Amino acid sequence: MEPDDALYTTLGLGAANATDKDFEVKTHVASGDFSVKVDPKNVGARGINIPLSHIVTKPSFAEDTGNAIDLEITILKSVVTGIWYKRYTKAAPASAGA
Secondary structure, eight states: OOOOHHHHHHTTSEEEOTTTOOEEEOOSBOOSOEEEEEOOSSTTOEEEEEEEEEEEEEEEEETTTEEEEEEEEEEOOOTTTOOSOEEEEOOOOOOTTO
């Protein structure tokens, strides 16, 4: 995925430099725990909701696509819910006239 500064900020990877407005990345290991939803593009496809995970990022760069970030998500068992993750089927959006 092509990252924006908001993603880096949410994951605690760095901050914008007040002087030149560039974003300074200070780590690739996100601090803390995160919940993650992997929502498929196509209706009828399977997605997952992960209530508890750790995230490590891996930056990548290519001449034709620019910069990207790969997310390595380690799923943890939630002590609150007792589950690792929930699978679901993506539904069609509700029609406006319904």
